[in-house]
Amino acid sequence: MKIISNLVEAHIFRRKGGELELLAIKRTGGLSYPNLWQMVTGGIQDGEKAYITALREIKEETGLTPKRLWSLPNINSFYSSEDDCIFMIPVFAAEVDAEDTVTISFEHSEYKWIGKDEMIEILAWPGQKKSVEILHEYLSNENKIINLVEIKI
Numbered sequence: 001m002k003i004i005s006n007l008v009e010a011h012i013f014r015r016k017g018g019e020l021e022l023l024a025i026k027r028t029g030g031l032s033y034p035n036l037w038q039m040v041t042g043g044i045q046d047g048e049k050a051y052i053t054a055l056r057e058i059k060e061e062t063g064l065t066p067k068r069l070w071s072l073p074n075i076n077s078f079y080s081s082e083d084d085c086i087f088m089i090p091v092f093a094a095e096v097d098a099e100d101t102v103t104i105s106f107e108h109s110e111y112k113w114i115g116k117d118e119m120i121e122i123l124a125w126p127g128q129k130k131s132v133e134i135l136h137e138y139l140s141n142e143n144k145i146i147n148l149v150e151i152k153i
Contacts (some may be wrong), residue, residue: 001085002009002085003085003087004085004088005050005088006052006087007089008043008053008057008091009088009089010040010054010057010058010092011092011094011131012039012058012064012094012095012096013131015095015098016098016113020136020139021114022039022116023039023040023058023064023111024038024039024047024114024119025037025038025108025111025118026038026108027109028109029080029109032106033107037122037124038128039062040058040062050073050092051069054094055094055153056095061106061107062064062105063102064096066094066095066153067096067144068094068095069091069095069118069153070150071151073149074130074131075088075089076088076089076125076130091131095152121141
């Protein structure tokens, strides 16, 4: 069995009216995991750094350009019986301006800006829900011991 790290997960958020809103995007029917709500995900290209993949996938899937990017202290993972591999997925958080316009790609049929509780409710995978909890904890200053690692973009 192999351990592979060729995917990324990126949670996009904005601050609007003093509230933290997360971007949820719904996968198009006919693709893998049809009609599943998720955050931005995507594959790392040969020679590409994971954070560059996150920025590229955010632009491709939402049309957004983050003003700040962080690495979350969480690695999502899953096992694929088809490949007999364990996938390790670095997790990122990206802040965009509240006025930025979302333009979803063909991979998604709709989007919505929502709060933490609704995001956790609609996500399918426990690791993704954990990432939302971690992001919210850090951004709401509930964790005052450690700051998120910001990536200079």
